[in-house]
Amino acid sequence: MQTKEYVLLLGADQYLRERAFSGAKQAVDLPVWAATEDSVRKLNRTFDNMLSADPKDSDSLLRAIHAQSAQGWHPRMVIPLNDWTVDSANTVNRVLGLGGLDATTVTNARNKYAMKQAFLAAGVQAPDSRLVQSEQELLDAIESVGLPVVIKPYDFGGSGGVVLATTREEAVAGLAESKAVIAQYGSSFNILGDKYLVEQFIDSDDEVSVEVLCGAGRAQVLAVTEKYLSPRPWFAEVAHLVPSHRTGDPVLTDLAVRACTALGIDRGLAHVEIKFDADGTAWVIEVAARPGGDGIMDQVERAYSLNPYRLHVGSYLGSDLLDVAAGAVPTRTSAIAFLKAAPGRIEDILDGKPLPPEVRSINISAKRGDISQAAKNWSTREGLVELEWDELFSEKTQLPVTMANELSDQIFVSGETVGK
Template identity: 50%
Template sequence: MVYKNYVLLLGADQYLRERALAGIRELTQYPIWTASVEAKYKKNRYFDYNLEADPQDEISLLEAIERQKLKGWSPKAIIPLNDWTLKVAHKLNKKLGLTNMPEKVIELSRNKDIMKNAFLENGLPTAPFRLINNEKELLLASEEVGYPAIIKPFDFGGSGGVYLANNISEAIECLKKSKKVVSKYANDFGIDGSSFIFEKYIKSEEEISIEVVCYDGEYKVLAVTEKYLTPEPRFAEIGHLVPSHRTEDENLKEIACKACGSLGITMGLAHVEVKIQNNKPWIIEVGARPAGDGIMDLIERVFDINPYKLHAASYLNINPFEFFSTSLEPNGTAAIAFLKAEPGVISNIKQPINLPEEVESLWIHAQIGNYSEEAKCWKDREGVIELFWDQTFDYKPTKPLLISEYLSSEIFTVKEVVKYHD
């Protein structure tokens, strides 16, 4: 049978990843499909077709693909866009004889223990750490690594279950809280969550991500992104800005590319997170997929290139470096910041009439009656704003946070302000 081909995107229907569809339409004329549970009841009309399958489940996806083969359709590529679909996409690509990365590479990019060991083996700077499973191992890690320390699940993301401990008693409590977070989200995100990382805390407010294009052993930095985090002891990401004033730092770019190479990432975009303390970079982790939180949209706004197009190219055996030079010139600065109400019950939501001129868009997803918690991770957000300036900055501006704080105070009324306890 001569099959008609399609491109299957996994994770593209996730909020703030929608531009993947536009980028891949620039690249190919193949129909673009997605997969979702109960697809007939939750049809996504932006895609050409919805497979009736769980995008994180290999068996249901394979069964759905085989059903479509009987109708004359076969995937040209299966492209993952987030951590949760990374493993299943590459396993299916391998089974179907499509372009894929080895399972070992996927494991390296999802398991923070073996990932950080790979960094060390390749002479890359990463904080001292130990893998722990229980309180006894935590006590040993305390003696070897010391304090302050970060405790986090070894295979989760989005700042979920990440806690700061300054002593042994806090560490024991943090481990309990991290285990609680894992038990809550393990099924939804397909994580193991049986082990945790005990890591020396690099005390610094300076954190960036470096977006790297990977193809056939070659690596090029697409953009450097400034991150905005909540103050200690929280580490929730509350904003991002492109381009960073560190964009021309060749040392940072070299370290990011070397980090991708140390994990064996050979295709698509990689998201490298770096902490900077006293001008010294420390690699936190690397994701073998495009960045989330709208960072790809910021890059597109500033550099007039859709990063998802580059990501998809290598999955379709097209050299992504054909589409961009090594020195993209920004046309301004773009940022995204998340709206946050005070802790308590939201009693009123008022859409502001006059927005600051920098605001390109505002979206509120919270509803009256919702309980707003102190920002700890990706889920503690009430909305989002996108901003743009027709200039670049030679420093990290505070404007995204100031505008977000101002608008949050204008939009949300909280009936009772409470102090949140984990």
């Protein structure tokens, strides 16, 4: 039987990651497949084929892959695109002898406490943190770290369960809130959620993410994204803008590269989150061994006229594309911001009015009757808007947040307040 190869992308069918298919096609002349638990009921026709498998579960993936092998189809590489598939993709790659990330690297990228220990060992500046399970361990950690602190699940993402506490009482309530988020979402994302990080708070809203293309022993920054956060005590990401005015900052670039090297990431794109304190000192908050989410890759593509997924897939397949990343230059500014209705029950949605010329796309996910809550994490959004400007900003602009708020006020009519 003739051997036929394909590239398997995990998480590519997720909303705002659709451009991964195009990037993969640019990177390699092979069929591009995806995986979903029920490909009959959830068929995505973008892809050349879909495996019926849970993309978060390596055993499920291996069963589906072996079934296709009987038909002569073999994956050249399994490539993760989100946090929930980093472990499963690389487990499958190792089992099949395809390569992929080292097992320790995967652990360091998914376990935020192990990540901070790797940063500490490598001299990468990161907030002091402690790993806790119980309320008493939380209070003991506060004695060591000092208030205020940030409490977060050690293996989750999307700002889920991330809370700021300025007092011991707020910390106890914050841990309870974080545990409640894990109880609600943990099984859906196939995470343990049994431990929590108590972390030194970097008192700043000045934050960026750095998209880094990694190679063996070296790495190259592709883009710097300006991040916008919700009001405290939560840390929901409410907008992203590419390129940040900090693009090209050598101190920032060096720190991002050293953070990826400290974790042993030697292929693909990594997403590095960095904060600047009042003195301008840069702190690495965390690193993900996958491309940035929330549509950031789409904004990079528009600003740089380069599909970053091409680099991610090509790197996993063994191509050295660091020079391509180094040569990328932004020619415009692109942003994504999330729509937020006023707290309460959404009584009406007034869509259809003329939109500002900067709007590239808009998507309203909320429905009449939905309850709008405070912006805590990814789950409390009512939609999104993508924006574009034919200029590069030399300082931080609030335009993405301002325009998203104005559109939200125009679109959503909220009534009675329900709950908190």
